[in-house]
Amino acid sequence: MAKLWDKGYELDAVVERFTVGRDFILDRELIPSDAVASIAHVRMLAAVGILSETDTTQIERELRTIAMDGGRRAVPISPRDEDCHTVIEARLIDRLGEVGKMVHTGRSRNDQVTAATRLYTRESLLDIFEAASSLVTVLVNRAEEEAATVMPGRTHLQIAMLSSFGLWLASWGEQLLDDLEFLRTAALLNDRNPLGSAASYGTPLPLDRELTAELLGFGQVQNNVLAVQHSRGTLDGRILEALAGISATLGRMAQDLILFSLPEVGYVVLPEELCSGSSIMPQKRNPDVLELLRSRSGIVDGYATQCRNVVRNLPSGYNRDLQDTKEPLLRGLATVEESIVVATTLMERVRPDRERMRAALNSEVFATDYAYQLVEQGMPFREAYKRAAADYSQQELPDPEHARLQRRSTGTPGALNLDSPRHRLEGQQQFWVEQRMRHSVAVHNLLGTGETIRPSVEAQHS
Amino acid sequence: MAKLWDKGYELDAVVERFTVGRDFILDRELIPSDAVASIAHVRMLAAVGILSETDTTQIERELRTIAMDGGRRAVPISPRDEDCHTVIEARLIDRLGEVGKMVHTGRSRNDQVTAATRLYTRESLLDIFEAASSLVTVLVNRAEEEAATVMPGRTHLQIAMLSSFGLWLASWGEQLLDDLEFLRTAALLNDRNPLGSAASYGTPLPLDRELTAELLGFGQVQNNVLAVQHSRGTLDGRILEALAGISATLGRMAQDLILFSLPEVGYVVLPEELCSGSSIMPQKRNPDVLELLRSRSGIVDGYATQCRNVVRNLPSGYNRDLQDTKEPLLRGLATVEESIVVATTLMERVRPDRERMRAALNSEVFATDYAYQLVEQGMPFREAYKRAAADYSQQELPDPEHARLQRRSTGTPGALNLDSPRHRLEGQQQFWVEQRMRHSVAVHNLLGTGETIRPSVEAQHS
């Protein structure tokens, strides 16, 4: 049995790695959020008389510096530090002595990390919504431009009926608006104050949860303190499901574009700057970005799976398991934001090959039109269907533009009704604009400067 | 290579089984929904002049009979029939001759099945919400009764802090309210008219999508016809995620009750009628219902996985793959509805053992209270924490009721603030009451009788 240690595992290091996990890396993202939440917490402690004004001012000043340093990724966390909460508290004690030891009064690392994560997530979701909103706008505007760009519509990937590039573009915009409904619901539930729930059962101190909610710009206090605990991991899973929904839509849109850009099909031309070469085949221009949009859909789904798995059938009250939902959440947020930005560039620049689209309109495309013509002449549909099946290939091809304009029902190629997605988008924006406002004001008030708490991505990758 | 057929597989039967799948069983659920949607469709065809009033009246009458027969599970579908659409159209032609052949004008099986499924789903979701609403009410009312029933709260499953059975009960009610927010979002997107989208690209006929929406009581027309297609499977997955969220909450609540009813813990007594015996051990009373609530959480999640898998990276426009999301959807709806009803009975009847709960309140439960007492006497939290760790077991136990009432922050054991979940529930009910109204009126108007379209479950199982 000595054998195990022959492999040279150092037990302490292994246990440390196992329990700390990747928190020491992930928490670099959360430092400003944690500092902001801590400022609100100490202001509340002062308001209810637990902390003196002088102490509060000192702590607050130091927390602001930490927030700023964290925003520049200048607060290192080593595995030995475990997490950002320890680092922040240690720095307060280091700089302020006894006073620094007051900050943890009336909270647990549990509600502390929940608060920081929700603030961080709120800002991320805002950024994601705003990026997605741009993408929807691009899709709808381009749909308007391409409303008359006729092309074959496919079912079973076979050529089926008359469609248009405009219909196709707008369809993804409208699907995204569906996806964004779930994002809004997730954002609504995220925007609630967990502070004061402590380790799951509250504390005997007279903590003012409404005040921290107000200071942090939360829409509400999340009422039952044990329900706050149920939310950890659970809500992360719901947020990731909403994100995975967006990612799935981008993946399907990308899948279509990959098919449209098959050399044999050639309906679209991809922006050169989003293609890449091969290390072995000199001639290749590959749609890598599209393929990665496709694969990321499966990746983000896996993050949601992780959160669902971790909380499924978990006993109530805090359990350490919950530490493991932080990484899927943070990675999911980053992945989907990137994906949307890339997809927007793509959709702004992709160009239809109108000639090839039109040239692909063969007699099959119009077989149903022909059947309906017979119906309009009084033939029952099932008869018309049979006649058309026999004769369609001998019919003269109709003028595609005329055929398109015959589609007059709502939402068809002849009547895209783009006001509908535009109004839906406006409706959604109201919710987010209001949340952005509250977020910016709260951050600004607490930090005394700035309106955002997410560290710069560029700094991370340099 | 002849070997394959030596196994005696009959090719036609195998291919039929493979392509028909379980539609011939599942579609028994959908017959009234399909008939109702078809009535709206023919009325619209009459309104735009494609169908004569006489033909319409005949078709409508026959469809009403079909709906009624389907509601009694008296419309058989054999594998050879494939699905309910074929059966219904065949019966119309059988009874009405040429006239029956008109009904499929201006639609495809694709928008037909989508419409029927959405109507069926709308009614299911209404029933599910109403059942869940009862469960929330039970939980909140019982929380009120048990507000003063003190018990140890656990973290890491170890005894941690003072809690109450009331806090525990209300926490699940509030978590369910969170879950129901996603159900509402799903219901909102489900409540849109897909008719007129046909095989994905609309038709050249002057179909009035607004009229069928109105007749069927849909909240809106789903605008872009290709986006309607994107919804198939996708929305099923979202609905199942919302259902899986509810199921996950019930599973966790059940997990807690299983732990609370461990003989060594004994905090609760389960209703005898929900327990069962063992085939080998004569003495057992087992919490089977709780275990099945727990396992169903994993099962419903698997249904959502199936829908997500089927649509991931699927090319746009109709693909036959989408047939395979029907079973997970229908099974998920039924499973969650049953689970909620069973959970409600359970939560109505489960009884706390107040003595054992109170007897479990040991010095550990109050260690944090003691630390905070020191804090209130002016000691910095980190000092108080260390002192309490050393001394807590020598302290006299405080009166639990007094300790409970010291918790005054919102949502803690001393201040459950049950108005909060009650108001949330009322807020949610408005949405569903309005949708129920539209649904009932539409069904009644189209069928001339009744207000529901789901076949009786009892009939199925007898």
Add this chain to the structure above:
Amino acid sequence: MAKLWDKGYELDAVVERFTVGRDFILDRELIPSDAVASIAHVRMLAAVGILSETDTTQIERELRTIAMDGGRRAVPISPRDEDCHTVIEARLIDRLGEVGKMVHTGRSRNDQVTAATRLYTRESLLDIFEAASSLVTVLVNRAEEEAATVMPGRTHLQIAMLSSFGLWLASWGEQLLDDLEFLRTAALLNDRNPLGSAASYGTPLPLDRELTAELLGFGQVQNNVLAVQHSRGTLDGRILEALAGISATLGRMAQDLILFSLPEVGYVVLPEELCSGSSIMPQKRNPDVLELLRSRSGIVDGYATQCRNVVRNLPSGYNRDLQDTKEPLLRGLATVEESIVVATTLMERVRPDRERMRAALNSEVFATDYAYQLVEQGMPFREAYKRAAADYSQQELPDPEHARLQRRSTGTPGALNLDSPRHRLEGQQQFWVEQRMRHSVAVHNLLGTGETIRPSVEAQHS
């Protein structure tokens, strides 16, 4: 709160439905397996002196009749019966009186259902392997026929390099051989005797587990009785993962064929009898079977998810949760068997369009060949790569057959090396042939007739 019951739920019926679940339907599959396992059990009880020979003979005779009736689907199970174990025991008592009450001695429903399920699964896996073996043979044989059928190989779905239809066909055969390795591992673990583990901890009776293992043809006794219990659900999940692996391979093969049969690509012609029409578009011939092979891959994965979910973090010893892994297992077995049979028909009949394949070999296909020509003339690869990128389109196209034969490395289009998959298949067959032998002999000996225990599928669907 009276409201809940206003919905007309009948509590007893709901609880019954919830706890019985679909066992009363699923168990129809398991009756002969359960009867066979019971025969072995009573023979063992006789051998260790717990049951008299006369009683044993009576019970055995009745169990054989039950097995035969069950094989014809002539043993009804109602929801009230709960499951097949109850039905069988009830029938024994009904026919044999007191003697029937002896059969459950020394076992629990837990090891009973595990034994029956493993026997059923063993036969299913044998059938699945044999079907898959035929498919591999078809693929390899056809690869041999099509070895010289050159076509473009794609990367990123763009045209990339010279390939052949033979390479493509054989590649799926070889991938299936990989998948089948996991099936073998799963079958090996399934082929162990669970009897004697009772409710998880064995019994004080002198049960002879080796004897029941021998009678039932199990390869081994599964040793630790609590580990037997850990296997429930867990092994189901592993079996389903192996099945999902096969299904995923069929799905990808189908995806390729869907792309190859795009009208613009046209590399293959699908067998007409496996295509179907559209209810709205008269001209369509759709590759439905391919699309369903694709979707089933996602469905079977969902079944595996369900099993994994149910057992994740389940406490040891029997828990009722395990009932819920039966349906995904049985459905997964049936789905994958059907899929393989359909895929085999498909792959026997699909025809390449050799002219279109060859016509698609453009200068891009040979750009790398050109670069390597320059390398062989002494140019460093990175130089050659650059030159080829600039010049490839001006080069004369080489003779494709000559280019193909230049590929001489193992497993390339010029050297498919089909002996490799053939030898692998033979190697795998040995394992299964031996298991089939044991299975058939055991079933025959116990039933006195026949060699199989799965009820006829055709009977189910008639």
Add this chain to the structure above:
Amino acid sequence: MAKLWDKGYELDAVVERFTVGRDFILDRELIPSDAVASIAHVRMLAAVGILSETDTTQIERELRTIAMDGGRRAVPISPRDEDCHTVIEARLIDRLGEVGKMVHTGRSRNDQVTAATRLYTRESLLDIFEAASSLVTVLVNRAEEEAATVMPGRTHLQIAMLSSFGLWLASWGEQLLDDLEFLRTAALLNDRNPLGSAASYGTPLPLDRELTAELLGFGQVQNNVLAVQHSRGTLDGRILEALAGISATLGRMAQDLILFSLPEVGYVVLPEELCSGSSIMPQKRNPDVLELLRSRSGIVDGYATQCRNVVRNLPSGYNRDLQDTKEPLLRGLATVEESIVVATTLMERVRPDRERMRAALNSEVFATDYAYQLVEQGMPFREAYKRAAADYSQQELPDPEHARLQRRSTGTPGALNLDSPRHRLEGQQQFWVEQRMRHSVAVHNLLGTGETIRPSVEAQHS
């Protein structure tokens, strides 16, 4: 539409981050593996006459230095470098000029990364098996020591029947042996040479795939070059499923220990050094390590999901999507290795509280024994069952040791039969010992020193 860029996204940076993903971080793990595979490749190029001996020697020398630097984590990769292949090739060119440009002859980044990943994975799986083998040994040895430590066995988490701590310990050892069967299958398929498959279709150069296989110590050449491509992602998923199986077993074992260490149950005492405290509750000793073993089971499952998702229905031939399976694979390998090592420490040190276990043996535990006593006195089981249900609590408790020894069937508490798992383990070890030998010899021969290629973990975390 200008709005998007107002958010300050820098397009190039975003696209770079999106396409490079985390390869620039992950590939730091793969540098020595890639260098080793490259040495084999150039030796083969020399053997077939494509590279001169002088050039080969130069390249090889430089690759050895790179391998060594990479092992010390001293080869930086920036996002701009993209991946390790680019960095290595760039360094070769930088150091060797023209000669460096030869190394990519006859391969693509696709087979290059596959080869490197397989080598890395082979070593990881060996380490994992060896760690798991130690854990099995610990479990079996401790089972022997605790064979007579009687305790109640539970079903439905209720007290059910006599069990022993030895049975419980061995049961996990035996379940792990099941899990390891799948790991072996995965390792077998991983141990095949992908080199020579290039971008999926081979090359026209006379590459000797058997030679690179031999040099790299691969068990076989993976034959069909397109099937090599199908393996990417697919095999990663299978490996992760096998790892998730192990992780699930550890999670369930941990779940049991969490329950056993409930204060009310108190069957076990956890090693202090594996527990941790609370930031708010001074009294707490929490089983964090157990909880993280439990949550990691869900995390690893999510990695497997990601791989399955990415390859599901992916067209054949290389697609960029496959880049995204690298991270889940590498993370899964690391997570499971850590988990096993931690679990081994845990299982070495966990101590049963024999008194509490024995004190928990109440009349319920022996109710079935009592029923069987009646059976042995001639009563039919169903009668005995009823009588026992009525009387059991009045019976005198038997001597537990006597009762235990009455269990004589294989694998029960009275007959653990630990030779069985010991023999199974030995059987499995043969496979891995042989693979380890080949791995070590190959690495040593190619590098001229050392036997391993995984960079030091400690270096990474310092």
